[in-house]
Each structure stands twice: as C-alpha cells, then as structure tokens.
Amino acid sequence: MSTKSGMTRYVGWRLLWAVVATWFVLTVTFGILSASPNPETSQAAWEAAQSGGDPTETRAILEQRRGEGSSLSEQYVDYMVSMATFDWGESFTYNEPVTAVIADAWVYSAMTVIPATVLAVVLGFAIGLYSATHQYTKTDYAATFVAFFGISIPNFWFAIVLILVFGELLGLTPISYDSEVPFWSLAHLSSLILPITVLATAAIASEMRYARAEALEYVGAAWVKTARSKGLSELQVTVRHVFRPAMVPLITILIADFVGIIFATAYVVEVIFGIPGLGYVSYQALVRMDTPLVLATTLIPVFLTIVANLCQDVAYTMLDPRIDYEGRSR
Amino acid sequence: MIGGRGGAGTGSGSENEGEADGESGVGTATATGTDTSTLTATDTDGPTFDTVDWTAYEDRRRLTRRELATACSLCLYVVLWAYDFSTRSSHEPLFGFGFGLSGVGLTPTNVDWLFGLTLLVGFWGVVVPLWANPRLTRYYWRRIRRNTVAVASLVFLAIVFVLGLVGPFVLGYPQAQWELGHVPPVGFGGTWAHPFGTTRNGEDLLAITVVGMRVSMQVGLVATAISIGLSTVVGTTAAFVGGRIDDVLMRVVDLVMTFPSFFLVLFLVYVYGGNLFVLILILAVTTWGGQARLIRSEALQRSTATYITAAEAAGASRWSIIRRHVVPNVSNTIITAATLSIPVLILYEAVVAFLGFGDPAVWSWGRIIADGQSELATAWWVSTIPGLFLFLTVLAFNFLGDALRDALDPRHEVDRPR
Numbered sequence: 001m002s003t004k005s006g007m008t009r010y011v012g013w014r015l016l017w018a019v020v021a022t023w024f025v026l027t028v029t030f031g032i033l034s035a036s037p038n039p040e041t042s043q044a045a046w047e048a049a050q051s052g053g054d055p056t057e058t059r060a061i062l063e064q065r066r067g068e069g070s071s072l073s074e075q076y077v078d079y080m081v082s083m084a085t086f087d088w089g090e091s092f093t094y095n096e097p098v099t100a101v102i103a104d105a106w107v108y109s110a111m112t113v114i115p116a117t118v119l120a121v122v123l124g125f126a127i128g129l130y131s132a133t134h135q136y137t138k139t140d141y142a143a144t145f146v147a148f149f150g151i152s153i154p155n156f157w158f159a160i161v162l163i164l165v166f167g168e169l170l171g172l173t174p175i176s177y178d179s180e181v182p183f184w185s186l187a188h189l190s191s192l193i194l195p196i197t198v199l200a201t202a203a204i205a206s207e208m209r210y211a212r213a214e215a216l217e218y219v220g221a222a223w224v225k226t227a228r229s230k231g232l233s234e235l236q237v238t239v240r241h242v243f244r245p246a247m248v249p250l251i252t253i254l255i256a257d258f259v260g261i262i263f264a265t266a267y268v269v270e271v272i273f274g275i276p277g278l279g280y281v282s283y284q285a286l287v288r289m290d291t292p293l294v295l296a297t298t299l300i301p302v303f304l305t306i307v308a309n310l311c312q313d314v315a316y317t318m319l320d321p322r323i324d325y326e327g328r329s330r
Numbered sequence: 331m332i333g334g335r336g337g338a339g340t341g342s343g344s345e346n347e348g349e350a351d352g353e354s355g356v357g358t359a360t361a362t363g364t365d366t367s368t369l370t371a372t373d374t375d376g377p378t379f380d381t382v383d384w385t386a387y388e389d390r391r392r393l394t395r396r397e398l399a400t401a402c403s404l405c406l407y408v409v410l411w412a413y414d415f416s417t418r419s420s421h422e423p424l425f426g427f428g429f430g431l432s433g434v435g436l437t438p439t440n441v442d443w444l445f446g447l448t449l450l451v452g453f454w455g456v457v458v459p460l461w462a463n464p465r466l467t468r469y470y471w472r473r474i475r476r477n478t479v480a481v482a483s484l485v486f487l488a489i490v491f492v493l494g495l496v497g498p499f500v501l502g503y504p505q506a507q508w509e510l511g512h513v514p515p516v517g518f519g520g521t522w523a524h525p526f527g528t529t530r531n532g533e534d535l536l537a538i539t540v541v542g543m544r545v546s547m548q549v550g551l552v553a554t555a556i557s558i559g560l561s562t563v564v565g566t567t568a569a570f571v572g573g574r575i576d577d578v579l580m581r582v583v584d585l586v587m588t589f590p591s592f593f594l595v596l597f598l599v600y601v602y603g604g605n606l607f608v609l610i611l612i613l614a615v616t617t618w619g620g621q622a623r624l625i626r627s628e629a630l631q632r633s634t635a636t637y638i639t640a641a642e643a644a645g646a647s648r649w650s651i652i653r654r655h656v657v658p659n660v661s662n663t664i665i666t667a668a669t670l671s672i673p674v675l676i677l678y679e680a681v682v683a684f685l686g687f688g689d690p691a692v693w694s695w696g697r698i699i700a701d702g703q704s705e706l707a708t709a710w711w712v713s714t715i716p717g718l719f720l721f722l723t724v725l726a727f728n729f730l731g732d733a734l735r736d737a738l739d740p741r742h743e744v745d746r747p748r
Contacts, residue, residue: 021588032601148732152725154677156684157699157717164706164714264592268681272703283685286600298597305590 011314018310025302029295030079034072089292093284098296101281108179109277112195113266119196120203120262121254125243127204128211132219133238143208150205155265159198159272166194176274195269202265203258210254214246221245248319255312263301396462400454407450411443440607445548448555456665473737480733483726490723494543501540504693507532512709527711529701539716542695546723549610549679550672556614557675558621558668565625566652566660569633580626586619595678599687606689609682613675621667628663629656662738669731673724680720695720 082088088098131143167175174191181188218224219242227241267279274280282297284290460467474480510532516525526535568579598612632638633656641651657664682688683696695716702712 017584021585024585025589029597032598148725148728152673152728153721154680154696154699154717154724156681156696157713157721160699160703160706160713160717164710168707168710260590260592263590264681267592268685271685282596286596286685286687294597294600298593301590301593302588306588309588 007317010317014310014313018306021306022303025299025306026080026083027076029299030076033291033295034075088296091285091290091293093288093290093293098292101293102278102296102300105276105278105281107277108275109266109270109279112192112199112269112275112277113262115192116196116199116203116266117258117262119200120207120258123200124204124207125211125250128208129215129238129243129246131208131212132215133234133242135216135219143212147205147208147212150201151209153201155198155202156268156272158201159194159269162194162198163272177276179276191273195273195275198269199262199265203261206257206261207254210257211246211250214249215242218242218245248316251312251315251319255308255315259301259305259308263304396454396458403450403454407447414443441548441552441610444552444607444610448552451555452551470737474733477733477736479729483729483733486722486726487730490543490719490726491547493540494545494547497540498537498544501534501537503541504529504533504537512705514709515711515715518711526715527709529698529712530705530709535698535711535715538693538698539695539719541693542698542716542719543723545606545692545694546676546679546720549606549613550676550727553610553613553617553675553679554668554672556611557618557671558664560614561618561622561625561667562657562660562664564618565622566629566656568622569626569629570648570652570656576626580623583619583622586616587623589616591616591678592681595682596685596687599682604682604687604689606692609679609688613678617671617675617678621671624667625660625663628660632656632659635659666731666735666738669727669734673727673731676720676724676727 086099090096091098091101094101127143127146131140134140163175166173172190173194174187177191177195181191221241224237224241227237232240266277267282269275270277270279271283278297278300282294285293285297474484507528508531510524510528512530513521513524513528513532515527515535516522518527524534524536526539528534529538564579564583568576594616595612598616599609602608602612638651638655641655646654679688679694680696680699683692683694684700686697686700688694688697698716699713699720702709702714706713
C-alpha cells in the first residue's frame with residue numbers, strides 16, 4: 001500500500017518538475033530574446049541605413065509593431081499566454097502561422113527518424129548483446145571499433161562522403177531529396193536510404209555501447225549459470241536471462257539520450273539532403289531571421305526532451321520494482 | 331591524482347623536500363585511503379604520523395614554490411593581456427613575424443588569449459604535477475602504454491596540436507589566388523606546391539587544414555577548460571556542502587541537462603552571433619551539467635574516506651578540504667571527463683560552422699566542408715580532406731579518453747581481460 005502511494009507521489013512530483021522545467025525554458029528564452037538585440041530588428045535597421053533611411057526610426061516602427069512598446073512584464077505575460085495557447089505567431093517566410101508550417105513539416109522528419117530509430121534500437125541492442133556474450137573475441141573488438149567510429153564520425157561529413165560515393169561516383173542514389181516523387185515508390189525509398197543510414201549510424205553506436213555495458217553486468221550472474229546448466233541454448237540464455245534484466249536500464253537510457261542524438265542528427269541530415277522536415281524549416285528560419293519560426297522549431301525538441309525525460313523516469317519506476325520512492329523527494 | 335599533493339604522499343619528494351613544513355604533513359594525512367593503494371603501500375620513507383607538522387593546519391600557511399610560480403605566471407599573463415587590451419586599439423600586431431608565405435603578424439584575439447590561459451593552467455595543473463611525481467607518471471604511462479590505439483591517438487593529437495600551434499605561422503593563412511582555381515591534390519594530378527589541392531578561389535587546402543587544427547584545438551581545449559572548471563566547482567561543492575545547497579545545485583544541473591545542447595547552441599548563436607569567442611562561451615555553459623553530476627557522485631564517494639575525517643578533525647575549513655583534498659582526489663574523473671568532452675565540443679563547433687552560423691573570419695573545418703559540399707562532383711577534395719582530419723581528431727580524443735578511464739580509474743578494470 002505504502003509503495004503504491006509512494007509511487008503516485010513520486011510520479012506527481014516528477015510531473016510537477018516537468019512543468020517547472022517547461023516554465024523555466026520558456027522564461028529563459030524570453031529573457032534571452034528581450035535582453036539581446038533582436039536580430040530581426042537590427043537587420044532591418046541595418047538595411048534601412050544601407051538604403052539611406054533612418055535606422056532609429058525603422059527600429060522604433062518595428063518594435064512598435066512587435067508590441068515592444070509595452071512594459072516588460074506585460075510582454076512576458078503576453079508571451080507566456082500565447083505560448084500556452086499555441087498561438088506561436090506568424091512565419092513571414094511562409095506567410096502562414098508557425099503551427100501550420102510545423103504541421104506540414106513534421107511528416108518529413110518522421111519519415112527518416114522513425115525507421116532510423118527502429119533500426120538503431122534493433123541493431124544496436126542485437127550487436128551490443130552479442131558483444132557482451134562474446135566478450136574479447138574478434139567480433140567484440142570489431143563491434144567496439146564500429147561503435148567508436150559511429151560516435152566519432154561527424155554526421156554532416158559522413159553524409160557528404162556517402163553522397164560523394166553512392167550519389168556522385170556510383171550513381172546509385174539521388175544526391176538530394178525530391179518532394180515531387182510519389183510517396184509509395186521505389187525512387188522515394190532510394191532517396192531516403194542515405195539519410196536514414198546517417199541518422200542510424202550515430203544512434204546505433206551509442207545504443208550498442210550501452211547495451212554491451214549493461215548486458216555485461218548480467219553475463220556472469222548466478223541465474224545465467226543456472227540457465228546454462230539446465231541446458232538452455234545460448235540464444236535462449238541471452239534473450240531471456242541476460243537481455244530481460246538489462247532492458248530496464250536500457251529503456252531509460254534510450255529515451256532521453258536517444259532523443260538528443262537523433263534530433264540533432266536529423267537537423268543536419270535534413271539540411272544536407274534538402275528534406276523539408278522540421279530541421280530544414282528551422283534552418284531556413286535561422287538563415288532568414290524568421291524569429292517566430294526559429295523559436296518554435298528550437299523549442300519543440302526541448303519540449304519533446306522534457307516529455308521524454310518524464311516518460312523515462314515514470315517508466316523506470318514501473319519497470320523496476322526495486323526502486324524505493326520514499327528516499328527520493330524530488 | 332594528477333591534481334597534485336592531495337593524491338599521494340608518494341610523490342611528495344622533489345618539490346616539497348626543501349620546505350619541511352606544511353605540504354609534506356598534509357601529504358600523509360591525505361594519502362591514507364586514496365584509490366592508488368598500490369602506491370601508498372610501497373611508500374615507507376614518507377613522513378610518519380609523529381613527524382606531522384601541525385602548522386599546516388594553522389590559518390597562515392606558507393605558499394609553496396609551485397603555488398608562487400603559478401600565481402606569478404598568471405599575474406604576468408594578466409598584465410600582458412591588460413597591456414595588449416589597452417594599447418592595441420587598432421589591428422597592429424603585438425609582435426611582428428616576417429616569414430612564411432606572407433608576413434604573418436601575431437595579433438592575438440580574445441580567443442588566443444583564452445587559449446594561452448588554458449594552456450598555462452593546463453601546464454601548472456597537469457604537466458607540473460606529473461613532472462613532480464615521476465613515479466606516479468611512470469605508473470600511469472605503463473598502464474596507458476598497454477593500449478596501442480591510445481598511444482597512436484596521443485601521438486596523432488600531439489602532432490595536430492603542435493601543427494595547429496605553430497603551423498599557421500609557417501604556412502601562412504590561406505590566401506586566395508584566383509588564377510589558380512581548383513587544383514587536385516598530389517597523386518590526383520596536383521603538384522607538391524599544394525599537396526592537398528586548392529579550393530575554388532585557389533586557397534591552399536593544406537594551409538586551411540592546418541588553421542582548422544588550431545581552431546578545433548582552441549575550441550576543444552578552451553571550452554572544455556571553462557566547462558570542466560564550472561562543473562568541478564559545482565560538483566564538489568554540492569557533494570561536500572550538502573543539504574539545501576546540494577538540492578538547489580542539482581536541480582540547476584537537471585535544468586541545464588534538460589536542454590538538448592544542440593538546439594540551445596543554435597538558438598544562442600542565432601541571438602548572439604557566431605563569433606568564435608562567443609561560441610566558445612556558449613558551448614562551455616551549455617555542456618557542463620553531465621560532468622558536474624559525475625564529479626558530484628565521485629566526490630560523494632570520497633566524502634566518507636578517512637583522510638577527509640582526519641582533515642575535518644584537524645580543523646580544516648570546508649573550502650580548504652574541497653580544494654586540497656577533494657578536488658585532487660577526484661582529478662582522475664575530472665581528467666577523463668575533460669578528455670571525453672573535448673571531441674563533443676569540437677563537433678559542435680564544426681556543425682555550427684558547417685551550417686553557416688560560425689565566425690566568417692575563422693577557417694573552421696566545418697566551414698570548409700560546407701564550402702566543398704556544392705562542388706562534390708568537380709572537386710571532391712575540398713570537403714573530404716579537412717573532414718578526414720576532423721574525424722580522426724575526434725576519434726583520437728575518444729580513444730584516448732576511453733584509455734584514460736581504463737588507466738586512471740581502477741574501478742573500471744573489470745573491462746580489461748584478465
């Protein structure tokens with residue numbers, strides 16, 4: 001009974017913490033934006049100065065339009081309310097509300113991110129487990145080397161090398177993404193292969209390292225010896241007696257760490273291959289100084305990370321019965 | 331241990347012998363219960379308990395020669411910087427150099443000054459203690475030497491470091507030679523005049539690569555120094571002061587870690603601009619969270635050690651315990667975390683430069699890779715060669731960090747074949 005209520009309280013605390021973190025992120029963002037020279041405004045002022053206009057006047061007009069004439073606290077309340085009600089402003093590069101732009105773009109991101117995630121989890125766990133059960137063999141060393149390779153290779157450079165080899169030299173895959181190609185076609189699939197490969201490489205490498213390290217903790221456990229001695233096959237031992245206990249920490253590592261790696265990589269990959277997903281939209285917004293869109297596209301990954309962290313901690317309490325909530329008052 | 335005297339009475343030799351007071355006494359008090367028990371066990375000729383000089387625990391303690399030299403060199407450095415800052419309003423060089431392709435003037439930027447400071451601190455904090463404890467150094471070296479890949483990485487990084495430090499003055503900064511255009515590298519129809527070929531504007535790719543080494547080393551070392559300093563202060567304070575302060579600091583760390591660094595960096599670069607100096611600061615303040623947590627947990631484990639109790643019983647203040655006993659004893663963790671954070675920061679800088687938000691005045695590897703992207707079909711070497719160096723540098727740091735963790739942290743020994 002007490003464990004149950006302890007758990008509810010812990011989850012409640014955790015939920016509250018996620019709200020605090022979100023509020024904090026929004027406040028810091030507001031602080032940064034209002035404390036700094038607005039890039040958009042300075043750009044306009046600079047342009048005005050270039051064309052012989054009066055920069056101060058232009059700045060004043062722009063700030064008036066953005067509602068910066070009002071006091072800081074009013075702006076803050078205004079900003080928080082519009083953030084909470086998903087009124088995220090209008091993107092001037094797309095002439096559309098920011099939310100509409102994002103609604104159009106996320107499909108393209110999902111198209112590469114989801115397959116890459118599945119690949120990374122399956123392959124990463126499989127290789128990691130194999131490495132752990134065959135520690136210090138040639139395969140293990142090779143796998144470790146591949147993991148180092150995947151972690152160290154700069155993803156943007158890897159993408160360029162792949163384009164050079166498979167696109168330019170061998171001509172097997174398209175060099176950039178073409179959104180005119182029909183969705184269910186082989187051409188579309190072949191244009192997604194390279195982006196997914198780049199995305200998956202970094203993620204597989206980190207999954208593999210974690211899986212190996214976690215599984216190693218259980219390889220020598222007494223129950224593994226028991227399982228072996230009662231005649232189970234190596235595969236059964238690995239899957240049922242090593243993988244299952246290792247899965248709990250792995251799932252929790254997976255979520256938060258993974259979200260960070262894959263989002264950052266997806267951003268760069270979309271820019272290089274020209275896939276019109278969230279990363280590409282965000283990049284264009286940065287280049288064209290479209291502040292509302294920049295804000296939205298950089299905040300979305302942050303919110304997703306906060307949610308992922310929350311899910312991770314809650315999942316941990318549900319999956320691992322050994323955790324004691326009483327001691328932890330977060 | 332590298333941090334110095336706290337770690338071991340072992341090496342107490344060379345430097346402290348001249349002054350019988352102070353340090354050697356502390357050495358024994360701290361030596362008990364450190365994790366290099368193999369070393370302390372063999373140390374029989376150090377001062378024993380009855381020769382402990384209790385003046386060490388009095389308020390006015392004398393500075394050692396090393397501390398004096400450190401303070402002096404830092405002061406001198408600050409004076410130099412102040413002189414440079416006040417006198418050099420224009421872009422005239424501080425010292426002139428007239429060799430290389432063109433006369434390269436040494437006009438240190440803010441980043442250069444920070445880089446120099448980082449090297450100075452690294453010299454007094456890592457090199458000198460290692461030099462002063464030759465036996466400890468040899469012991470670590472034996473452990474690292476077993477790992478061939480790590481030694482190769484170390485050699486490679488040393489070459490990159492020296493080339494980055496000296497190379498730009500020898501090869502000169504890349505100059506556009508429009509009439510040259512694309513020249514392929516040696517072996518693909520190029521000449522030894524431009525071993526790595528040239529860019530579209532005829533800039534020598536070798537010179538660009540060497541300047542890129544300098545940029546990467548500056549970013550990696552300076553940003554790491556700042557972030558590791560921050561996380562050491564936060565981590566050890568949280569562990570040793572405890573209570574409310576620990577709670578607050580760890581919640582701050584939670585918040586710092588909530589931000590995915592990549593997006594925070596992009597956002598901050600958007601707002602503040604991608605000037606290399608600003609970028610280094612941005613990278614440093616966005617990445618210290620994980621290290622702080624690591625150092626805190628490590629310091630917490632040390633807090634029950636007997637040498638801490640001994641220091642407390644002797645009346646040492648909390649701050650001095652942190653500075654003289656805790657930090658040196660978690661220095662293994664600090665060094666490893668620093669080595670593993672350098673490649674991450676180098677990659678961040680490269681990505682920012684690649685996306686075109688970097689410093690337009692700096693020849694970063696990321697920037698030249700982006701330049702070459704549009705002309706992959708005609709000039710493959712522009713993107714690939716600097717990228718290869720970026721890759722190898724990051725790989726070498728990762729290998730080295732991993733080997734250091736094996737060598738410096740005895741608890742990781744389970745990972746080695748027995």
